[in-house]
Amino acid sequence: MVHTNALRLLSVCLTLVPSILAWSTGVQPGQIQNLVTFGDSYTDVVNIADGGYAWPTYAAGYGPFNLYPFAKSGATCSNNLTYRPFPPVFESQIPTYISEINNGSLKLDPNTTIYTLWIGTNDxxxxxxxxxxxxGVTVVDTVECAVNWVSALYAVGARNFLFQNMIPLQNTILYSANSYPNRYWTAERNTTAWNVQMTEVTNAGNAISRLLLRGLAPALPGAHVGLFDSYGLFTDMYNNPANYLNGTAPLNVTGCVHSCVFNLNESTGDPGVCTIANGTDRDSFLWYDELHPSEQSDRIVAREITAAIKRTSDEWTTWFS
Known part of the structure; x- marks a missing residue:
């Protein structure tokens, strides 16, 4: 006869197996103390694009984590692919990070530090x-560039990575079929064609990044590589706003907090006719303006990124190593 205590021990061990298996990849609960962010205006904590605080600021508080932000508004992955007059990830943000590591102004323990990248919107x-x-530049090129961010930082000592894929940009006002002339585009265009193309590009790009990250992870000994499904999260927010938005105005996923309608072909120097939601009404919107998530959306991003890092939820995250 098996001893009662042995049965209890076996029961406890079997109960723990799912948790052990779940943590066999990815960072461990309580491991991360430092958050280092790269990307564009969706992540920039200085030139803030949501009218309030950017998601890394909230995540730093939720963690809590020490925040080291390198993302810059307007950025692409590389200006050698898609040129914009803003600091790109490869020609500016990564070199700045490496310079601070080399000169000793930034000292981080690789084991307790995680690096995030949210790029692609401008690309x-x-x-x-x-x-x-x-x-000649394709989405394959821009996504390969973004995934190479992992290898570039790994080469200088980073070991924990969370790659944020592109949101459903076709659901932003700028790229919707019902778009209007706005601060980001005033010239005449076929809005339906833009919407269809953006749907194809975001889905293709995200499929490529998943495949590339899955293939890359085993080639980086000691690294933890995760994919955060921004596309899935924002799709769910779009389809089920009552689960995420909590403002005092009617919930709105097709308009924005700060909307400006221009006359066709009008100079973007003129602000056009603007409508602005104020106070707690702002938290009823998925979008801040025609391209950027609202502050409430960024709170949700911060909450889910924090949950992924602390391993309290992997609902939107896949760990490849």
Missing amino acids: VGANALETGSDP
Whole structure:
């Protein structure tokens, strides 16, 4: 007869197996103390694009984590692919980080530090792939560049990575079928064609990044590589706003907090006719303006990124190593 205590021990061990298996990849609960962020205006904590605080600021508080922000508004992955007059990830943000590591002004323990990247919105958008502004460059090129961010930081000692894929940009006002002339594009265009193309590009790009990250992870000994499904999260927010938005105005996923309608072909120097939601009404909107998530959306991003890092939820995250 098996001893009662042995049965209890076996029961406890079997109960723990799912948790052990769940933590066999990815960072461990309580491991991360430092958050280092790269990307564009969706992540920039200085030139803030949501009218309040950017998601890394909230995540730093939720963690809590020590925040080291390198993301810059307007950025693409590389200006050698899609040129914009803003600090790109490869020609500016990564070199700045490496310089601070080398000169000793930034000292981070690789084991307790995680690196995030949210890039692609400017690479695939207006004045880039969407409008054919960089002939010969494809979404394959821009996504490969983004995934190479992992290898570039791994080479200088980073070991924990969370890659944020592109949101459903076709659901932003700028790229919707019902779009209007706005601060980001005033020239005449076929809004239906833009919407269809953006749907194809975001889905293709995200599928490529998943495959590339899955293939890359085993080649980086000691690294933890995760994919945060921004596309899935924002799709769920779009389809089920009552689960995420909590403002005092009617919930709105097709308009924005700060909307400005221009006359067709009007100079963007004129603000156009603007409508602005104020106070707690702002938290009823998925979008802040025609391109950027609202502050309430960024709170949700911060909450889910924090949950992924602390391993309290992997609902939107896949760990490849």
